[in-house]
Amino acid sequence: MSLLTIHPDHRPEQAEVIRDPEQIAEKLWEIGVLFERWSAEHEFSPEADQETVIAAYRTSIDRLIDRYEFHSVDVVSLRPDHPQKAELRSKFLSEHTHGEFEVRFFVEGKGIFYLHPDDRVYIMLCEQGDLISIPAGIRHWFDMGENPNFKCIRLFSTPDGWVASFTGETIADQFPNFDQFLARHA
Numbered sequence: 001m002s003l004l005t006i007h008p009d010h011r012p013e014q015a016e017v018i019r020d021p022e023q024i025a026e027k028l029w030e031i032g033v034l035f036e037r038w039s040a041e042h043e044f045s046p047e048a049d050q051e052t053v054i055a056a057y058r059t060s061i062d063r064l065i066d067r068y069e070f071h072s073v074d075v076v077s078l079r080p081d082h083p084q085k086a087e088l089r090s091k092f093l094s095e096h097t098h099g100e101f102e103v104r105f106f107v108e109g110k111g112i113f114y115l116h117p118d119d120r121v122y123i124m125l126c127e128q129g130d131l132i133s134i135p136a137g138i139r140h141w142f143d144m145g146e147n148p149n150f151k152c153i154r155l156f157s158t159p160d161g162w163v164a165s166f167t168g169e170t171i172a173d174q175f176p177n178f179d180q181f182l183a184r185h186a
């Protein structure tokens with residue numbers, strides 16, 4: 001199940017735990033983050049390419065493109081047997097911001113966004129069917145775990161939206177990583 005925990009940024013051990021999707025959406029909306037549950041009704045084979053995934057969700061994707069004027073859509077897919085999984089995981093594992101607003105929809109699998117909008121950290125475990133937006137400029141990091149397994153549709157305004165500005169903070173090290181978080185809350 002999707003799960004949100006909210007912590008003071010200097011006290012990782014103190015947590016408000018929210019499991020109800022409607023309450024998750026309300027809490028995230030307070031910090032400008034859109035959260036929706038979509039039905040992920042399509043099953044894909046591990047070899048399914050980007051075009052197949054996008055075609056399956058074309059109607060919903062077009063709705064988002066109209067609503068937010070996105071110009072780019074792609075699919076990122078990672079499996080536990082990916083040879084560069086450690087390298088790919090480390091890419092966004094430290095706190096950073098992006099200049100562009102982005103939306104992700106989890107078609108399959110799981111990933112955790114850690115959002116640091118103010119003096120709190122929001123840990124959002126996203127699962128299949130979750131749509132989340134990351135506003136431009138919000139401090140955050142992302143963990144896919146030691147054995148990543150997810151497929152996400154990503155929408156953004158420009159391909160440059162993926163450029164990360166790292167804050168240089170080590171806050172990510174003070175919070176449970178993907179595997180620790182799952183072990184704690186499973």
Ligand SMILES: [Fe+2]
Binds near residue numbers: 097
């Ligand atoms: Fe990011």
